[in-house]
Amino acid sequence: MSYRLPSLNGLRAFEAAGRHLSFKRAAEELSVTPGAVSQQVKHLETTLGVPLFHRLHRSLVLTGFGETLLPTVSDAFERLSAASDAVARTLETRAxxxxxxxxxxxxxxxxxxxxxxxxxxxxxxxxxxxxxxxxxxxxxxxxxxxxxxxxxxxxxxxxxxxxxxxxxxxxxxxxxxxxxxxxxxxxxxxxxxxxx
The missing domain is CATH 3.40.190.10 (Periplasmic binding protein-like II)
Known part of the structure; x- marks a missing residue:
């Protein structure tokens, strides 16, 4: 089975921006520029064909589509992280x-x-x-x-x-x-x- 998915970077940018309601804080978390986060989210919105944020002066507000998508995307990243962590536990890590x-x-x-x-x-x-x-x-x-x-x-x-x-x-x-x-x-x- 193949999966039809949007860009993983776009989803990561959206999820971080949605949690923080800020492109700037999402950019700090992801170690990229706010402009890069904004562009990745814009590309995701174009791919999906719906707006995910209302862009207000110095703030973001999730649209209804964004509110619907955010919990599922956050859960998916949590589950991917947990699965990766379970595998990585067998690898030696440094303190x-x-x-x-x-x-x-x-x-x-x-x-x-x-x-x-x-x-x-x-x-x-x-x-x-x-x-x-x-x-x-x-x-x-x-x-x-x-x-x-x-x-x-x-x-x-x-x-x-x-x-x-x-x-x-x-x-x-x-x-x-x-x-x-x-x-x-x-x-x-x-x-x-x-x-x-």
Whole structure:
């Protein structure tokens, strides 16, 4: 059986723009320009023959067609990701290199060990004590946990409600390159850091 599908890049651009209701934020997530996201969505709309967004001044609103399509496309990407993840679990991966701001934890490795409950930090994380975005930019880190919302131009920053072990801090930003925003190790880190 063959499948008649529109462009995968167009669907990815639409799904990200639909979640964020922003070409700019979708572009940051996908590591492309907002113009590229807009063009991919426009091509998808042409292929489907229907508008997916109302383009307003500085904002997007899903049309009825977009509202119908978005949950199915999001679910399809989640399922593809889960299937790929199941296969990839058999492959060896390297630990996520996480920098933790000294303002959040004096000894981040001991703190993560306590949060994990195993006497040491989990194997999927290599922790270092740093507050330098430059360490992320130069490739010596995969992710950086910092207090405050940013801004972090060109990077993906996600708000994290921190586990009580980080007291008195309750919130931080987990900053990564956009391509790593949904990697398996990062999702595990977010689950470990966050409040249940």
């Amino acid at each position: 996520l290199r996480l920098g933790v701001s000294p303002r959040l934890a004096a000894d981040p490795e001991a703190l993560l060990a306590a949060v994990a409950g195993g006497g040491r930090a989990p194997d999927f994380i290599r922790v270092s004590r740093t507050d330098e975005v430059a360490d992320l930019l130069n490739g010596s880190l995969d992710a950086l946990l910092r207090p405050g919302p940013g801004p972090y131009p060109g990077l993906h920053a996600e708000h994290v409600a921190l586990n009580d072990a980080f007291a008195p801090h309750r919130e931080a930003s987990l900053v990564v390159w956009p391509g790593l925003a949904r990697c398996r190790e990062l999702l595990k880190v977010k689950a470990l850091l966050g409040r249940g």
